[in-house]
Amino acid sequence: MTSTTYEPPAAPESDLRRSGIRLGDLLFKGIAILAALAATGLLGLIAWKVLDLAWPAIQNFGLSFIWTEAWDPVTQDFGALIFIYGTVLTSLIALVIATPLSIAIALFLTEIAPRRLAAPIATMVELLAAIPSVVLGLWGILVFGPWVRDHLEPWIQATPLGALPVFSGDPSQAGILPAALVLTIMIIPITSAICRELFIRVPQDLKDGALALGSTRWEAIRGVVFAYTAPGIAAAVLLGLGRAFGEAIAVNQTIGNRNTIPTSWFEPGDSLGSKVASEYVGATSLQQASSILYLAAILMVISLATNVVAQFIVVRFERARRAV
């Protein structure tokens, strides 16, 4: 390779070397392209294969499967509504609690805390994200669940909120509320990490300008930081939601696994991911097996849609910022 350019171009050895070099470049580029194609193809393959697996059930039950409230292996009655309800409800409760908390944590780390305090707290929030879901679920079912049953749920019932039907019934350690709270813990680090990245990138002179005009710190954040990062926050929230939709294990451990739509949040229910996870040992009939795959396909479509929308917002947000 060295000093090839100094040799006469016609020399056969140089030609050989050059073609060898070109071959190396081509080969490397080719392998890299192949890897990129494989990664792209993989996403398509997952989507196709999961739909393909669910196809017999889709043909058999049709789209009405989605709004059918049934799961009875004995009478061979299957539908997804119970699980869609559980998935959406737990995820939305988690979202409503986690979003303000995540934004507050991100603001604390970027705007309020002195750097010496911000770094260790940021590390701890990161570590919260690193707890495996199965360990969080273990804690959820054996420690957190009983605490919710003995303290949190009776306390909610004692407040005026207790009159609401969603807070009626006997407190229980496994149900919609414990599952939603465990999901909250899981998505807080995700959403707050993304929000932190967003807030750091807000230009300091914009914030200083607001403060110089006499606004308080909170008014500067509301008027400048939020205005500047609103689409990014929306994407962060959606990514957290996508994570909550897809979580199977921790929800399975804490939601109570019952095939009914609960009226009270204290009652057990089930979610799409959780149901799929609990039937891994094998369904008793082909009908049931393909219904499980139908549930997996619904879950995939919901989370893919959430993620694609989030990515779309991110792309537009970045394009807008580049334009500025």
Place this chain on the structure above:
Amino acid sequence: MSQLAAADPYDVTVKSNGLRRRRIVEKVFGLLAIGAAIFACFILIAVLTTLVFKGASSLNLDFFTKPRPLFGEKGGIADALVGSALIVGMAMIMAIPVAVLVAIYMSEYAGPKVARSLKIVLDVLNGVPAIVVGVFVFGILVVGHGQSAVYGAFALAILMLPMVSRATQEILEVVPRSLRDASFALGVTKWRTTWNIVLPAAIGGILTGVVIAVARVAGETAPLLFTTSIAASEISGDVSHALPTLPVTIFVFSESPDPGEQAAAWAAGLVLIAFVLVMNVLAKLFAGRKRRQLEGS
């Protein structure tokens, strides 16, 4: 900003409208933000201390060297440790080369449009629920062949791929242009420049990405349920059969009514989280090295 806040802007406008209210809102906001941060730290500490209190007493030599007990007798989780190590190791071998190549393609070869689309593809792939990946691998491999540790590793590799790829691509983009130009100016070909100059400069960041991805997939349960969950509880290195793993063991024990199995779940959870924490500390070390190296160049 802190100097500005310290100047106390409130006293300038003594009787502006709603000053009291604005002050209260400001106070409440500050307290809520601090409260939220304390809450997150508290949860982490609560989970960790529970694991230590409930798990540490079961940890002894037998726990690490003996397989899962069948009927109440004393045993450990050695079978799951071996299985998890083998499966995560195989997943690394499958995922890392492809992930790094994808990242190289994105940062060294592809145009900005293609690179941006690939980024989105990887981010969406990263958002596919782990349980769906498990069902996918079940559908293409397990159906007709039966469960095996290799298939479990393949499922984990799918989860690792986007994480390692994105981390690598981000660090490759930080490698200074001048390094590549200097190499090209010496007549070095593009692929040799990438291999000998760019990758070594980025190795700290790549290792950070790999370590974080390993920590994450080592605790994944959902993709293993469909691929390598029905396994004999004996120490085995036969990867063509289903092997017991740490997360699946914790999952099964966590839903067991038997206090002995629950204690084993706590201890196994403690082992798993210790591994995850060590990996995260390693990642921090690598990340620090990367930053120093790239700043130095």
